[in-house]
Amino acid sequence: MTVDQRYCREREGNILSRTLGDIGLLYHRPSGQTHIVISPVPEILEAMEDDSPVSVGDLLQRLSRRFDLGPQETALPKIAAHLADMAALGLIRAVA
Amino acid sequence: MSALPLVRALRRPESAAAFSPEQWNVLIAMARAERLIGTLALRIGDGAVPGGVRAVLADARLDAEREARQALWEADRAATALAPLGLRVVLLKGTAYAAAGLKAGAGRFIGDLDILVPRDSMDAVEKHLIAAGWEWVKSDPYDDAYYRQWMHELPPLIHRDRDRMIDVHHTVLPLTARQTPDAEAMIADAVPVSDGLYILSSEDRVCHAVAHMLADGDLAGGLRNLWDIYCLLGEADPAALETRAERHGLLPHVRQARRLADALYGEGRTRLTLWDRIVIARLLARDGWGRETRKGLRFAFYLRSHWLRMPPLMLARHLLTKWRKGYRPA
């Protein structure tokens, strides 16, 4: 996985979400798994809302406009790791 | 009491409409024990059945839907993990039927994910699966060595987060078996179903299911396997199937499976041999409480299944090792 790896959101309707108090719940229909998510997962999903594939670098830029993520060289690998984990769960999809 | 009521209800679902509550009890217990309840539920549908039965069948359909969904998700995860290898990953058994929407998949219990990959890619496949979160099921060194040396698969892997098993095969039957189906040819003729995933051709699907039921297994779960074969036969070209079965060294087995499928689920017009009748007696060995019956016959088939797969000396050594560890056939 590199900075150039691009991701897109899981298909519309494949994820149900619900907020309970201070946590977010995601139900992933294809796997039947419930994920309890905390920041920054909801923020990442929100920043990917427009459905077109986005690279790790692009996403960092989008998030930086709203949140203080610290220096790019530490933030980038963290975001990349989050995206890889989310893709493994099926919450987002890696695109070639 | 034998499992005939179950076989009849699968063959002619409308025949169950007039069942008494106790006949339903028997049918449901048998279908659950043979893991055919989902199939039965879909065969019967919402037809004229009592309310209590409808609820049981609706539960079974719900379970079958979940089975299929989870199986397809596991297949998707495996395909993603193996995508960099650029291989043909061939889905086998229940997952294949579900992925292709085949009749055999309707309501079928699925369980583990079985895939077939070229033998020379086994090491790379193993590495990529482990990188994607699959782990070895804890096993002892004897089992592990046995799998790798003699069986037709990697020792089973289980995914650390999803708790689901994958069986990676590179041949159709163990290397010790008398028959040697041509796995490379099966992979070469496989047909694509989705991104990077394939299923066997319609004739090879029959050959594969037959190999597992008649040339390999002790016939546990045989009624379900025979139902698969019965459904798959409907999609295979009879002449092409004969040729293909011959090539895989499975012709007598495929012919027998055709007779058995016809006798139990079809029109029942074929003449049966004595051996067919013995196999049928074994397949129907289930009572109205879902219990296995005919323990002697079951044990004979258990021994035979090992006899078929292993040279006698090795069999003796294998069973001795297993028995020392307290393993007994169910």
Added chain:
Amino acid sequence: MKHRVTLRIGPATFRIGSAWSGPIGELRRLYADYPAPSDGPADFTVRLEPAGLLRRWLRPSIFITGDHGLADAAPMSLAHSLLAAEMGMNLQMALGWRRHLLLHASSVEKDGRVLLMSGESGSGKSTLAAQLGERGWRLMGDEFALIDLAAGAVLPFPRLVSLKNRAIDVIAADVPAARMGPLLEGTAKGDIRHMRPRADAVARMDEGAPPALLLFPRFGHASAIRPMGQGETFMRLTQASTNYVALGEAAFAALGRFVDEVPAMAMDFPSGDEAIAMVERLWEERA
């Protein structure tokens, strides 16, 4: 099988077959006053089988199985056959029930609203429910609570209450012998004695009610009450449910709604009497 009985508990009907007459006789006596099953087929088959070929006669041991079973379940002594039958029914519910969200929780009802108590075995939830059931509350179940997937109501599952160890003496003293099963000594969970719930709890076993309060009791600690966040509650209840995963989306919706609507608290208590006082106090504050 040679001996058999059909029982209905709340929405579930069980066909129980046994190699021995003993457990069936006990079940018939203790479940005698339960509303009769409909004349349809059972939802589940339970089998009490000899654990080995000769085990019907020789040091008899029971293997519990049925539609759903655990291959590695340890055989039980014939002296504990009533417990075996109860475990057989529980096993079917835990592994096979799909018509409600099943929570491992006890439940009692008062004023048309339900108090649920969830926790590990040993938390005191069963004993507490049994005690409340003898003191003006309607016992809905000591082990499983069924949540309606569409409406969110709690449905009763008032099987026999399984009293353990010290709870046996505490509760049996005030209960007529006709409602009590035999004392089963030295089971895997210690001494166990079954108790039939009060007649109204049994007669009203088809009557659900909306949930009002969820407690996570913990016996053996100084009295303390802590409100529980919705995230923690949701997580605990997914773990306390045997069919959350199997029900998929329907369970996600039902459990989310339950946690959203029902306040939850962790309750530590040092003794049964103190726990009852705490529950009554919480219930009044809520009302």
